[in-house]
Amino acid sequence: MSSEHSNKANRNLVLSLLVVVAGAFGFGYALVPLYDVFCEITGFGGRTNVESVAVAEAPDLDREIRVEFITTVNSYAPFEFAADMDSMTVHPGQMYFATFTAKNMTGQDKIAMAVPSVAPMAAAEHFVKIECFCFNNQSFVANEERAMPLQFIVDPDLPEYVDTITLQYTFFDTARVASNN
Amino acid sequence: MTATVVDTHAADHDDHDHGPTKGIKRWLFSTNHKDIGTMYLIFSLIMFFTGGAMAMVIRSELAVPGLQFVHPEFFNQMTTMHALIMVFGAVMPAFVGLANWMIPLMIGAPDMALPRMNNWSFWILPVAFGLLGATLFFPGGAPAGGWTMYPPLVLQTGDAFPFLIFAVHLMGLSSIMGAINVIVTIINMRAPDMTLLKMPMFVWTWLITAYLLIAVMPVLAGAVTMLLTDQFFGTSFFLAAGGGDPVMFQHIFWFFGHPEVYIMILPAFGVVSEIIPTFARKKLFGHDSMVYAASCIAFLSFIVWAHHMFTVGMPLTGQLFFMFATMLIAVPTGVKVFNWVATMWRGSMTFETPMLFSLGFVFLFTIGGFSGLMLAIQPADVQYHDTYFVVAHFHYVLVPGSVFAIMAGAYYWLPKWTGHMYNEKAGKLHFWMSTIFVNLTFFPMHFLGLAGMPRRIPDYSTQFTDFNTIASIGAIGFGLSQLIFVWILLTAKRGEKATDRVWEGSHGLEWTVPSPAPWHTFTTPPKARIASESFE
Secondary structure (H helix, E strand, C coil), rough: CCCHHHHHHHHHHHHHHHHHHHHHHHHHHHHHHHHHHHHHHCCCCCCECCCCCHHHHHHHCCEEEEEEEEEEECCCEEEEEEEECCCCCCCCCEEEEEEEEECCCCCCEEEEEEEEEEEHHHHHEEEEEEEEECCCCECCCCCCCCEEEEEECCCCCCCCCCCEEEEEEEEEEEECCCCCC | CCCCCCCCCCCCCCCCCCCCCCHHHHCCCCCCCHHHHHHHHHHHHHHHHHHHHHHHHHHHHHCCCCCCCCCCCHHHHHHHHHHHHEEEEEEHHHHHHHHHHHHHHHHHHCCCCHHHHHHHHHHHHHHHHHHHHHHHHHCCCCCCCCCCCCCHHHHHHCHHHHHHHHHHHHHHHHHCCCCCHHHHHHHCCCCCCCHHHHHHHHEEEHHHHHHHHHHHHHHHHHHHHHHHHHHHCCCCCCCCCEEEEHHHHHHHHHHHHHHHHHCCCHHHHHHHCCCCCHHCCCCCCHHHHHHHHHHHHHHHHHHHHHHHHHCCCCCCCHHHHHHHHHHHHHHHHHHHHHHHHHHHHCCCCCCCCHHHHHHHHHHHHHHHHHHHHHHHCHHHHHCCEHHHHHHHHHHEEEEEHHHHHEEEEHHHHHHHHHCEECCCHHHHHHHHHHHHHHHHHHHHHHHHCCCCCECCCCCCHHHHHHHHHHHHHHHHHHHHHHHHHHHHHCCCHHHCCCCCCCCCCCCCCCCHHCCCCCCCCCCCHHHHHHHHHHHC
16 A cells, blocks of 8 residues: 555545534534424423414313412522412413513613423423513613513313413523623 | 463564654654553543542542531532543543554554644643643632533633633544544554454444544534533523523533443443453454444444433433433443353453453443443432432443453553563552452442432531441542552563563464564554464
């Protein structure tokens, strides 16, 4: 084997291996959108359904589901945030309203974001929000306190064994929260 | 033990060739696979003792309940740094060092295919660990969020954070370059009549490992880059406030992390598959099935990652899939263990130090494998998750697993490297001390975990005291036992001269070159046939 020949073979192999390396690096990033798709399909991570779902003509009045509301405030977010009622009993297929109240505890303007999560996971894709304060960033002027609306339907296809759905919101300050420096 | 001397050197040194340059330049600018292999091995030994010293801090603190020696913050830095140093600084470079030394000798190549890249991939490592080690002296200290670097916790690391990320980038770069070098060497530089399936098992397992490395190290690089941009450049890959998801990091990390554990064990399988036939004086049972089993393990390693995170919440189908896929790995692994046992069956065995370490490996690695099967059972894992049971499991596969295989390989090939037999009595003492103390250290951790003691805590409830004290005594004993190994290395050249074949039952091209192996070997390709016939 001449050294010229082996140099060429080496170069070709190295180049193709570098393509694998670049592909693997790209794959790491490709996992990000793939993960989003996966979560939306499976309800993984308690992601709620934000797509419009055909509402059943008649609500299922025989079935009662308890919907519980839980709120958490991120430790870096200077807010008070709570649901106006702890829970409500709903019929699948009927539309309901709930309100949450938040207060900016600082003398500065703040922009907040509420991140939802639904448990159990099997209920996540059947909990349909028509309108939600969590769809957009919420601006608060200094010391502002206000109620924010949520409008939702529980899909009648909700699995039989689910009789309680817990909706949880975490309230974040969208300014950089991670840095502790 | 060295009765027959097979005098069939296919390789002679080239008399026209000058030897190595003298002094520091020989090492700084080295492109010689043996010199670079030596540097890798010495570096990994230094890292082994550095990470080991941190383990001593951890075990001293845990010897009795309460806080006695260190602050909890420093304790967390120790667990994080211990893991990073042992994984990326000790175990992986040791296997790369063995690969550098032995793969060209085993396949009859004059050197690695890309010698200058080889130099670069080694010299990046001290820089990477310099960056990482320096963080110990930073205000706020070293990284303390665990070696898995989960956000949002890791984002609270102080000034050490960017250093951690860049150190991981450099380690990854070094591994990727080393892996490319191994693949190109094996694919392009084998002796003319050495077909792929004639390759020794160590070469085979390293080829598979190298492919794993180039497939997953870039994914880790991507994950830590996302952490970096989340912290400094306003992205929100893992920040819930910006629409990201911290759990996604765990998925990406373990997509790297699970193949990574096979990166640390497949070359160990290779080393043991070389040693057991030598001292059983029989051919390796089922060579080809070993190759297929290793490939199978490598493939499965990509589809089991979520068993590290069963408790994050995942659909039932996901839990079932990852549970069964994980259990499936026991099948090819079982093939390997049965093949080793079948190789020994009716062999005429002797128990020199490399063989003792290999036998210890087979037995104790299998214990780690079984506890892994227990952890794979999703409903049970909810109980075991983040307890000392997990610590016991992965230390069994990594310490009497990978580290014992590295020790076995070091003793096995040391006479080929130095040209002298090491002190066999001291070697046996090293083995028995290590084996006794390693079990004393890690076996009680199973019980601690089942009783509910969590990982990564500097203090614990008093009912865990007895087992923790035993584990700490074992750890100190294991640490001290490793000093025997250092003494053996320092006196390695004092023993009797080694023959070319070194061991009576050894076979393969590496035993056809003189001992010590000259600086240049196989400048003309050997005939692989000679090597396979030298085994009778």
